[in-house]
Amino acid sequence: MLKIAFDPIYAHPLPEGHRFPMLKYELIPAQLLHEGVISHENLFSPDVLTEDIILKTHEKDYWHQLRDLTLAQKEQRRIGFPLSAQLVEREIRIAKGTIDGCNFAFDNRIAFNVAGGTHHAGSNWGEGFCLLNDQAIAANYLLDNNLSKSILIIDLDVHQGNGTAQIFENEPRVFTFSMHGANNFPSRKETSDLDIPLADGVADEEYLNILYDTLPGLIRQQTPDFIFYLAGVDILETDKLGKLALSKEACKARDKFVFEQCITNQLPVQVSMGGGYSPQIKDIVEAHCNTFKVAADLYF
Numbered sequence: 001m002l003k004i005a006f007d008p009i010y011a012h013p014l015p016e017g018h019r020f021p022m023l024k025y026e027l028i029p030a031q032l033l034h035e036g037v038i039s040h041e042n043l044f045s046p047d048v049l050t051e052d053i054i055l056k057t058h059e060k061d062y063w064h065q066l067r068d069l070t071l072a073q074k075e076q077r078r079i080g081f082p083l084s085a086q087l088v089e090r091e092i093r094i095a096k097g098t099i100d101g102c103n104f105a106f107d108n109r110i111a112f113n114v115a116g117g118t119h120h121a122g123s124n125w126g127e128g129f130c131l132l133n134d135q136a137i138a139a140n141y142l143l144d145n146n147l148s149k150s151i152l153i154i155d156l157d158v159h160q161g162n163g164t165a166q167i168f169e170n171e172p173r174v175f176t177f178s179m180h181g182a183n184n185f186p187s188r189k190e191t192s193d194l195d196i197p198l199a200d201g202v203a204d205e206e207y208l209n210i211l212y213d214t215l216p217g218l219i220r221q222q223t224p225d226f227i228f229y230l231a232g233v234d235i236l237e238t239d240k241l242g243k244l245a246l247s248k249e250a251c252k253a254r255d256k257f258v259f260e261q262c263i264t265n266q267l268p269v270q271v272s273m274g275g276g277y278s279p280q281i282k283d284i285v286e287a288h289c290n291t292f293k294v295a296a297d298l299y300f
């Protein structure tokens with residue numbers, strides 16, 4: 001069964017007036033339920049993470065500053081949200097949802113987190129709406145528990161997975177692949193195991209051909225036993241931050257190709273949503289819902 005991590009706290013950690021970026025987390029499951037793609041059985045509400053798991057990925061000082069709400073103002077500004085206990089709780093539930101998703105993916109081949117994809121968080125910093133790096137935390141969890149020996153992180157959000165790249169820069173068991181806008185945030189990129197920077201305005205055919213030419217060979221070469229997929233929809237032409245020009249159809253084709261590669265190679269995959277900043281919330285929700293629908297068609 002398709003399992004999807006979602007908790008109401010995903011949508012309501014911010015004071016009134018700051019909520020727009022969080023709205024999608026409520027609307028995505030609502031839309032999938034409305035369309036009959038999923039039922040309430042598919043949704044699960046993750047618990048909070050324990051500190052020992054967080055500390056395998058994030059440095060103690062940084063985590064304690066988050067936990068105790070003592071992070072310096074400058075560091076909070078880098079995150080972009082006002083720090084609050086609820087926001088921190090949200091992040092540790094999201095990361096637990098991604099870990100739980102991995103366990104579901106072993107049974108069901110695929111699992112989702114309605115949120116997550118917090119790939120800008122590095123070992124000792126938060127940035128770009130990311131406090132803790134959910135997929136990095138889950139990848140370390142798999143390695144520590146001998147559930148995986150070789151992991152491939154496919155990050156197709158329009159922004160570079162800089163935090164993920166930094167966290168795993170000295171970890172040969174995790175291969176980080178990021179395809180992103182060359183001129184987009186973050187201005188200072190880290191070095192992934194494979195970076196494919198794209199020029200502004202790249203559209204459907206060029207984007208998909210690069211992916212089609214890259215991913216199968218990467219899987220053959222790295223022989224991962226587990227995949228993390230960061231399926232940001234900020235690659236869309238409607239996105240106000242993305243600078244690329246993909247259609248919703250191409251975004252669907254991207255997701256379909258990634259899932260087909262996972263199926264062909266019998267690789268379990270955990271999917272986190274990542275970014276999406278189209279001015280019309282319906283564009284964001286529709287594109288994210290398409291990722292679930294493509295998976296539902298292929299897997300279930």
Ligand SMILES: [Zn+2]
Pocket residue numbers: 157158159232234274275276
């Ligand atoms: Zn993004």
